Amino acid sequence: MRLAIPLMITFVAGMIMILQFFVPATQSMGESLQEWYMIVASFAIFLGAVNLLHIHIHKIRFKARNWKYSPVTIAGFAAMIITGLFLGIEPGKPFDYMFTQMMVPMGATMFSLLAFFVASAAFRAFRASNWRATLLLISAFVVMLGRVPIGAMIWGKIPLISEWIMQVPNLAGQRAVMIGAAMGMVATSLRMIFGIERSYLGGAD
Amino acid sequence: MNWTVLGIWLGALLSLSLYSFLYKDNPFYKFAEHLFVGMSAGYWVIYTIKNVLIPNWWDNLVPSEGGMQPVWLIPGFLGLFMVLRVVPKLSSLSRLSLALIVGTGAGLSMTAMFQTNALAQVNGTIIALGQGGGWFSWASNIIIVTGVVCGLVYFFFSKAHTGAIGQAANVGITILMVAFGASFGYTVMARISLLIGQTQFLLFEWLPTMGIHL
Numbered sequence: 163m164r165l166a167i168p169l170m171i172t173f174v175a176g177m178i179m180i181l182q183f184f185v186p187a188t189q190s191m192g193e194s195l196q197e198w199y200m201i202v203a204s205f206a207i208f209l210g211a212v213n214l215l216h217i218h219i220h221k222i223r224f225k226a227r228n229w230k231y232s233p234v235t236i237a238g239f240a241a242m243i244i245t246g247l248f249l250g251i252e253p254g255k256p257f258d259y260m261f262t263q264m265m266v267p268m269g270a271t272m273f274s275l276l277a278f279f280v281a282s283a284a285f286r287a288f289r290a291s292n293w294r295a296t297l298l299l300i301s302a303f304v305v306m307l308g309r310v311p312i313g314a315m316i317w318g319k320i321p322l323i324s325e326w327i328m329q330v331p332n333l334a335g336q337r338a339v340m341i342g343a344a345m346g347m348v349a350t351s352l353r354m355i356f357g358i359e360r361s362y363l364g365g366a367d
Numbered sequence: 368m369n370w371t372v373l374g375i376w377l378g379a380l381l382s383l384s385l386y387s388f389l390y391k392d393n394p395f396y397k398f399a400e401h402l403f404v405g406m407s408a409g410y411w412v413i414y415t416i417k418n419v420l421i422p423n424w425w426d427n428l429v430p431s432e433g434g435m436q437p438v439w440l441i442p443g444f445l446g447l448f449m450v451l452r453v454v455p456k457l458s459s460l461s462r463l464s465l466a467l468i469v470g471t472g473a474g475l476s477m478t479a480m481f482q483t484n485a486l487a488q489v490n491g492t493i494i495a496l497g498q499g500g501g502w503f504s505w506a507s508n509i510i511i512v513t514g515v516v517c518g519l520v521y522f523f524f525s526k527a528h529t530g531a532i533g534q535a536a537n538v539g540i541t542i543l544m545v546a547f548g549a550s551f552g553y554t555v556m557a558r559i560s561l562l563i564g565q566t567q568f569l570l571f572e573w574l575p576t577m578g579i580h581l
Contacts, residue, residue: 164459164462165462167462167463167466168462168463168465168466169466170466171463171466171467171470172466172467172469172470172473173470174470175466175467175469175470175471175474176470176471176473176474176477177474178471178474179470179471179473179474179475179477179478180474180477180478183478183479195471196471196475197423197427197442198441198442198445198467198471199467199468199471199472200419200423201419201420201423201424201442201443201445201446202442202445202446202449202464202467202468203468204415204419204420204446205445205446205447205449205450205464206449207411207412207415208412208415208446208449208450209449209450209452209453210408211408211409211412212450212453213453214404214405214408216453228397231397231398231400231401232401234398234401234402234405235401235402235404235405235408236405237402237405238401238402238403238404238405238406238409239405239406239408239409240405240409241406241409242405242406242408242409242410242412242413243409243412243413246409246410246412246413246416246417247413247416251413251414251417257413259370259374260406261410262374263373263374263375263377263378264374264377264378264381264402264406265403265406265407265410266378267378267379267381267382267565267568268378268381268382268385268399268402268403268406269403269407270382270561270564270565271381271382271385271386271561271565272385272403273558273561274558274559274561274562274564274565275385275386275388275389276558277555277558277559277561277562278389280551280554280555280558281555284551284555294540294541294544295544297541297544297545297548298544298545298547298548298551299548300548301544301545301546301547301548301549301552302548302549302551302552302555303552304552305548305549305552305553305556306552306555306556309552309553309556310556326507327545327549328549328553329507330507330510330511330514331510331514331542331545331546331549332545332546332549332550333511333514333546334510334511334512334513334514334515334518334542334546335514335518335542335543335545335546335547335549336546336550337488337491337492337511337514337515337518338514338515338517338518338519338521338522338539338542338543339518339522339543339546340484340485340488341484341485341488341489341515341519342518342519342522343484344480344481344484344485344488345485347476347480347481347484348476348477348481348485350473350476351472351473351474351476351477352473352477354469354470354473355470355473355474355477362465362469363462363465363466364462
């Protein structure tokens with residue numbers, strides 16, 4: 163029973179979503195189910211938050227490695243929750259202030275740090291060992307060069323070539339990947355709806 | 368207190384703390400990193416409550432016209448079951464929530480996502496070949512169609528990649544390598560653009576608060 167009910171829910175939910183696409187009469191049912199899906203899935207963020215707090219409280223309690231920074235995480239979390247819940251999230255409120263003045267710069271910095279790491283990883287990993295690897299290198303180099311003013315200064319056609327690479331071979335490659343992934347998604351979805359794939363239930367009982 | 372200047376200083380000091388990692392791991396970086404993680408988690412919890420749960424769940428459960436719609440208790444309970452995963456004795460209840468999420472997600476993937484990620488892409492590829500615009504445009508369209516077909520052949524593992532299939536797969540992998548290179552370059556440039564933005568923030572917003580104008 164512990165496995166049968168979840169499998170039945172998966173089957174019914176999956177079939178409703180497929181039917182609502184083809185049978186107009188079931189469309190409202192599908193729309194309601196999508197709303198339920200969004201609500202239930204959004205509760206996962208609470209699971210993540212509880213888990214984060216659990217990990218950091220555990221680290222503090224047992225004085226694990228770098229435990230001294232765990233109160234910072236908890237304080238940051240608490241500050242956002244308290245200000246957001248009790249003072250509102252409208253522009254000008256403390257929640258919005260902390261978001262724009264602290265989170266946005268930190269987020270941008272974190273992602274910009276990746277520029278250094280991606281470049282250094284590429285320098286170590288990319289080797290022009292064969293002609294296809296060389297093609298990958300050239301393609302990356304031209305796209306990068308085409309997006310900065312120095313590219314056009316070296317040769318006026320570099321931005322055009324860069325744009326062509328993005329619009330033609332890149333489009334073709336991305337489309338092939340996307341179509342292939344969509345096929346795989348259909349196969350996996352069918353396996354899930356019909357209860358063949360059960361790993362998401364944490365293994366069979 | 369000038370809140371704008373304080374905000375600029377907070378943003379600048381936190382950014383510099385994070386950039387200090389480029390030298391090596393240090394307490395300033397760890398402080399900013401932990402703060403970022405905590406604040407992000409708090410932000411997304413509040414965002415979910417205010418922008419997802421209140422308008423989509425609470426407002427349906429308790430409409431402003433009065434009364435209560437008990438049917439909306441079901442997604443509420445299923446959501447609660449999801450959180451109960453952290454309670455070992457009740458964790459099996461989360462399977463019900465997961466089942467709904469997986470079932471609905473699978474159904475959506477089968478229809479709506481397949482339509483956008485596969486059928487619309489095939490449609491777009493076929494149209495591209497027939498468009499005019501000179502020999503260059505025509506050649507580009509041929510490359511797109513050949514690239515998509517050969518790329519798909521490369522991902523087709525039910526038949527050995529030998530003979531004509533092998534040659535098509537070779538063309539496919541070549542197109543894919545160019546695409547991966549382009550995606551890599553594009554990603555790096557997106558990061559570089561963020562770096563430029565942050566550098567401009569430090570140079571043209573933070574330094575002037577100390578009277579340094581560049």
